[in-house]
Amino acid sequence: LPANHKMFDLPIAGIIHVSTPHHYHGAKPGETEEDFATRLATELEETILREGPETVAAFFAEPVMGAGGVMLPPATYFEKIQAVLRKYDVLFVADEVICGFGRTGNYWGCQTYNITPDIITCAKALSASFLPISAIIINDKIFQGLADGSATIGTWGHGFTYSGHPVAAAVALETLKIYDELNIVEHVRTVGGHMQKLLRERFEGHPLVGEVRGIGMVAAIELVADKANHKNFEPSAKVGPRLAKAGEAEGVILRGLANDTIAFSPPLIMTTDEVDAMVDRTARALDAVTVQLRRESLTVV
Ligand SMILES: Cc1ncc(COP(=O)(O)O)c(C=O)c1O
Secondary structure, eight states: OGGGGSSTTOSOTTOOOOOOOOHHHHSOTTOOHHHHHHHHHHHHHHHHHHHOGGGOOEEEEOSSBOTTTOBOOOTTHHHHHHHHHHHTTOEEEEEOTTTTTTTTSSSSHHHHTTOOOSEEEEOGGGGTTSSOOOEEEEOHHHHHHHHHHHHHHTSOOOOOTTTTOHHHHHHHHHHHHHHHHHTHHHHHHHHHHHHHHHHHHHHTTSTTEEEEEEETTEEEEEEOSBTTTTBOOOGGGOHHHHHHHHHHHHTOOOEEETTTEEEEOOOTTOOHHHHHHHHHHHHHHHHHHHHHHHHTTOOOO
């Protein structure tokens, strides 16, 4: 999120970014997902070697990049990334704030992509967002490091004012119980499967839509000016924000992300009928924006 890295003494030192694993924009012409993933794993290895493996603590990733644009990793990406991390003893921190608790069709996004993380961060659906609570989940290796370090200094001196708040914790525990009662993962697989199929059927052929992507109950459609060359509109045309606005007029709340990408991340309890309504309303909004763009002679190739 480039805007989040401007001002306020950001970016902070010591954090290095590698390339975004988004095949649609990042791959070279003709490059398969697997070859793209191999190239990115090589880039990661070269980056670790350049920095010095002993200075690299951890690799952070979301299983599916959410607010960054709902970017699904290319085939074999995490397999190859994890092989590099293991080689240089670099920890894997999985940010499951969006992916956790069923969103991708498994309880954890890590399960969807065969990731064995050392640390998981989670929040949002931990309480179905009814009360603010977040958590980190650590493996034995990390726990032992913390326990040994704490024993040395006599305390675990890191916490938050509201750490372990009993009300939020009680709500989270009840939420997790309800997920089990609802068999939420199965529900996401069924309703999410329907949502993914319908979004592709309805939008892939649309002249403004470059890519429809997603898994489980997270998805996005990316609007482009030139479908053949994956070229976005000028940001100043505000095509994505216009679609979000047109969606509001149709009674559907869409989130506009970078590159005129519109994200869908509906409540996990959504029904297939509600998915149908969401897609119908989005289609009407997209038609309205298409008419607007044609009127303004913003070419749609
Ligand atoms: C993937 C992801 N990670 C982290 C955060 C921030 O989480 P928190 O507010 O629990 O620090 C967000 C917030 O939207 C998020 O989407």
